[in-house]
Amino acid sequence: MAATDPSESLFVRPLGAVERNPTALKLILGGKLRELRVAAGLDPADVDGRLGFSRSKTSRIELGRHGCKLADAIALLDLYGVESEERVEEFLRLVDQSRRPDWWRSFNDVLSDFFTPLVALESAAERIRTYEPFYVPGLLQTPAYTRAVIQAGPGQLLAHDVMRRVDLRQERQGRLDQADAPYLWAVIDESVLLRAVGGREVMRAQLEHLVALMERPRITLQIAPLDVSAAAGVGTGVTYLRFALGDLKDAVYIEHLTDSTFTQKPQIVEQYRNMLDRMGACALTPARTAAVLRERLAQY
Structure with missing residues (x-):
C-alpha cells in the first residue's frame, strides 16, 4: 500500500513544550493515527480485526486514552501505508516519549x-x-x-x-x-x-x-x-x-x-x-x- 501522507513530517513542527508532555503526545499521536486510518479507508473495527487487537483498542489509542506500544505503532503505520523510514522513526521516537511517566x-x-x-x-x-x-x-x-x-x-x-x-x-x-x-x-x-x-x-x-x-x-x-x-x-x-x-x-x-x-x-x-x-x-x-x-x- 502506498504511503498515505506525502508531507515531509507527520507532525506540525516545532512541538516545543509538548515533547515534554506525555499526555499531550498521546493525544497528538492518536489524532495522527486517526487521520492515517481515515486516509487508508479503514474503520476502527477493521483495524482491530486485522491486527488482532482487543475490541475498541484502536479507538482508545486514537483518543489518547490508551498508550500506544512501539510494536502496535509499527503495525499501524505499516497497515496505513507509511513507508518512509524517516517518518516511521520520528513517529516511534514520539511514541517512546509518550510512554514516559507524567510528573x-x-x-x-x-x-x-x-x-x-x-x-x-x-x-x-x-x-x-x-x-x-x-x-x-x-x-x-x-x-x-x-x-x-x-x-x-x-x-x-x-x-x-x-x-x-x-x-x-x-x-x-x-x-x-x-x-x-x-x-x-x-x-x-x-x-x-x-x-x-x-x-x-x-x-x-x-x-x-x-x-x-x-x-x-x-x-x-x-x-x-x-x-x-x-x-x-x-x-x-x-x-x-x-x-x-x-x-x-x-x-x-x-x-x-x-x-x-x-x-x-x-x-x-x-x-x-x-x-x-x-x-x-x-x-x-x-x-x-x-x-x-x-x-x-x-x-x-
Whole structure:
C-alpha cells in the first residue's frame, strides 16, 4: 500500500513544550493515527480485526486514552501505508516519549480524577486563560493562601494531605517558569479581593504576590468589577487552554461544585472562549488592576 501522507513530517513542527508532555503526545499521536486510518479507508473495527487487537483498542489509542506500544505503532503505520523510514522513526521516537511517566502521577494520592486533565495538559499549552469568581487562580496563589483554600473546602483532610495538595500547586506553578512556558491571562472577580482568605496576613502576602507577578511579561491579570461579572452570568471557574499546534485541539476546563467538565469539543470551547473575550474586554485594564491591588494592600 502506498504511503498515505506525502508531507515531509507527520507532525506540525516545532512541538516545543509538548515533547515534554506525555499526555499531550498521546493525544497528538492518536489524532495522527486517526487521520492515517481515515486516509487508508479503514474503520476502527477493521483495524482491530486485522491486527488482532482487543475490541475498541484502536479507538482508545486514537483518543489518547490508551498508550500506544512501539510494536502496535509499527503495525499501524505499516497497515496505513507509511513507508518512509524517516517518518516511521520520528513517529516511534514520539511514541517512546509518550510512554514516559507524567510528573503529576507522583501526586495521584491527592489528585482528583476530574482535575487530572487540566493538570496534565496546562504546561503544554501556548496560552492559559482563566476566570475565577471566588479565589485567586491556583497558578497565582501563595502556599499559605492555597493551604487556607484547601482547608476551607469540604471534608476533613489530614495535615499530610493538605501539604501534598499545596506541593502539587507549587509544582504546577514551577513548571510555568520554564522558558517556553505558557502565557497566563487571568481575570478574577472583584469580590475575590474582599475575602481575607486565611486571615489578614495571608491575604496581604497574597496581594503583594499578585502585584509582583504582574511585572512578569508572561502574566496578565485583570479584575472584573462586580457589575461586569454579574452581567456575564458566569458563576463558576473556567480555564481555557490554547495550543499552538494544529495537531492538538484547544480545550476548556469548567469547575462545578464536586466535579468538573474538561472538553475539546469545538462548539463548547468556542462558547467559553467568547465568554472570556467579553470578560477581558469589560474588566479593568492591567494597569488599573495593579493600582486597585495596591489600593487594597494599603487597607491592610
